[in-house]
Amino acid sequence: MKKIMFLPLLLCFFCALWHAGLSQNTAAGTPVPSRQLNKNILLVPLDGRPPCKQFVIDSGAIAGFNVTTPPSELQDYYSAPGDTAGMRKWLQENTPHNQAALISIDQLLYGGLLAAREKEATPAQQDDLVNFLRQLHADNPAVPLLAFSILPRQTPQDTIDGYQERKDLLAYSRLKGRQAAGLSIDEQELSRLESAISPESKEKYLAHFQENEELNKKLIALVKEGVLSKLVLGQDDGEEYSIPNIEKAHLKDYITSENLPTEKVILTHGADEIALTMLAAFQNEQTGFCPQIYLAYNHNKTPETVMPYMAIDNQETAREKIALIGGKETDNRENADYILYLSANDYEKDTVSSRRANVQELKNLTAEGQNIALVDLSKHFTAQETLLPLLLDSDYTLNTLTAYAGWNTASNAIGTAIASASLYTSAQQTAQSREEAMSIAASNIKFLHNRILEDYFYLKEDIDTINHTLKKAGYQNTADLDLEHNWRWANHMLQKSMQKHLAAYKQTRAVKNPAHFHTPQGDFTLWVSDLTIELSFPWPRTFEIYLESTPYIVAQ
Template identity: 55%
Template sequence: MNRFLPKRSLLILILVPCLALLLWNLHQMQHPAGTPVSPQETISHHVILIPLDGRPPCRQFVIDAGRIGGTEVLTPPHELQDYYSQPGDTKAMKSWLSSEIGHADAVILSIDQLLYGGLLTAREKQASEEDVNELLTYLQELHEDHPDVPIYAFSILPRLTPQDTIDGYNERRDIMAYSRLVGRQAAGLSVDEEKIASLKAKIPPASLERYLAHFRENAALNERLMDLTHDGTLTRLVLGQDDGEEYGIPNIEKFALQGYIKDLGLSEKQVFLTHGADEIALSLLAAWHNEQTGYIPKVFVQYNDAHAEDRVMPYMAVPTGICTEEKIRLTGGEQVASPEEADFTLLVSTNDADENTLDSRAECVQLLKENIEKGQPTALVDLSKHFTGEETVLPQLIASDFPLNRLLAYAGWNTTSNSLGTAIAQACLYRSSLPAVTNEEEAIGLAAPQVRFLENRILEDYFYLKEDIDTINSTLKKAGYVNTADLDLERNYRWANLMLRTSMTRHLLVYRQTAAFRAPFPIDTPAGTIWLQLHDLQADMSFPWPRTFEIYLETTPFLEKLSSSPAQAQSY
């Protein structure tokens, strides 16, 4: 019985102040300053998505962002989708895709989902030659039956970390050290060859062979996918490098695939290599939408300090500047040298407390204010070397009453590639949709999903990932639950969800009373500029998988139209 006492005590400590705050909030809630609006979103396109897996970044982000571009993103039924370590039903999913593709304008599909049943399964499972042949034949037949529906496919290169089936701390550590040294050697750098031989001798031959075979299998698969792109079966193929490092065996495979691309004479529009995984479907959606609208985004990039462009952030194989330029190209855009040439500015902050970069946060706030004064649309990528709130710009924006809903996009979750891909895609979808707006109602209908996606990223990327996740993990561990990456569905998973909702509700109650949240923001319409204000935001959230790494958010923004241009809007 005693093991449950900490839970009850914690709930009392959480719920009592939360209830008091809720009552205060209801009492203090101001009446709308303008006229409430009911946004009417327009659906013009239909895209099918076979997601990398069922996590929100791979599935729900694409659905939500599609609404910004007037696109309905249709995904397989939940019962066919993977769930954590349980793979998706690949046969049923292919059957579902065949039955739905005739109603789609395009298909974005994950090879790892259709072949293995999701990313986690792809990291562990070997595909037979029969399975690979069956998938490739299926893709050819799918294209032959529906030649007018473009197929955008993406495939993920294995990461440096060994498969979970390779057990033992020392064994895994030695394999990773071996991989890094072999990668440096392949890059032409000086290495200790005796050290390589020593590590190889310590690793069980069967484990090393399983590790290396994973890369050989993946390389062979990707070469055959490139052949399908060369013959026109696939309209475009994106190869993503998952959780990369500067040197390692994954890079050897990547460089070999680059050689194969060159041998086939394939262009970047046909095959594109990128760093990242979870955000690729979203980037492809933005790229497809840009093609449909004829939009070629011109992006001016600002950084938080002189070294940010060359800084290599966690889980990345390349510096931030290279990844930034790459993600812009993936959507069909180009990086320009001045804000005057740009459609929008991308401000990338890569703060690292160990390098004493925190003073740059105030400079970022000033840059954002200056951009607004100039009428320069700006997206913010708010990265943190140690994934801590003190390294991010957002809390300083809130403290300075910066009008957050005037940001074109915000992202700061997990890896550099994830955040860059997400922010650039959102900015492109919104900017490419503006020319099609014909009246005020359509302008408001476009603004609503844009604001919703923006606020979702703020709630998760900052309030959850920088403030709540460590508290929830620590509380679970203090109660005796050691593995927060594999929660018990019947006990601590439910408790974790309760802690999540309680803590995030408290954040939201305070946040939505701030001037930063309530500040008016302009919307361009054919008849001129109108001003909207986010009066309220309702949110529910849960853990989509039995782990605390990511959350699922369902939010509803409540907008109002102001009768005149607000005086405070001119202060920036």
């Protein structure tokens, strides 16, 4: 009996020794110093949500940018617009001390994205903004003003009330979009809709696009004058055929008629990720770096798949974002700066059955020394359609990933992955020492875990549970929480659940495995010895979270 018990005890003893050895090796490593931020840039964000502000700050740090944003008292807060006058004064005071200014026109004119969807700006108010930008440039001629503006989405403004009328306006928009594209439509249905929609609602709806078109033409003129160094026009929550696409076509024709270079005025799909992609483009322009990006897909259906809330397919979206950051698609995988591995699964089309093969492919690419930016999309926003759980099960070394994104729409996720991966690869090209290369990698690992913890653990697992719990308690509108009654409770649920995920996640081999890096400044190995998070709901709704991870990283 004693002999039978001895073997398990002996195994436990050696396991303990092995773990102790691993801990000693990790502890014996050198703590990686923080990234030095020696480049200053201003950001007037689209709104105060983390994707529009915090993502830019965290990703900018990878490339050494100190991204400064306006004080919180000037920022918008959910439905409360920002202080546009205060924001303009802040820009005037701070622009001289920075290398560039990333400016959301929607924030400067309306007070943020949500305000822009509802508020109107008169021609005089538009002209006042145009004159402000002219003066800002005149006062700071050496500081590039990089502006972005968002086309209205086709969803009717909240001030247009009535379920049926809003539904009719959406149907009307789709038919008008098809008609403008030269496609045949049901003319009787279009006539019925025009009769059913009240003249007041129709006029209000169409005037919103006309106002935005006139504003964007004035901004394009500022590019021609040299006031704006670059202008990016984004399309929020698009569809293939809609009235926003009519406005977009008008603007495209106007840009062509003004003979403006394609890199000066850019039309793109998406909104929240635009500031981050513009920062990556600015970094590439400053360093002369043109990232060579190889596109790989999890399934042969993925390139032509159109994901929810998108007007174009995945391949076109990726190519659009590559162009936006000043990169180039390459067919040479071995010499690519990184591989954009685009996974977009849909269980209804049986693409999920190839996931294990995809994981093995990622392992093989990593073993070859390839940098991989993984976009992990899900048609139904479910964990079962993503690659991450299989990567965890297979002990894939997550810290070797150059980027990860699976948040919200395809344009948001693809743009975020491409931009952060480009900031990282660009920074590593110009690092002055092996120690700096380590700090760049450590900053990248921080942003990597931010994205994994939010995009997978919260958005694919926790959000539905929290929403369901709130609704069971009688709170029907999880997009507009009552701060006095359920916001604290919702935060408690969020923190309890996410801390539970974190406790298991950081003990996986996928996180604890040593990550080996090959850089121009030399090779090194990094470990994540511990990982903590700070998180909360930034706005009174469950749609997004504020999450900042702190990985404790040591090097050998």
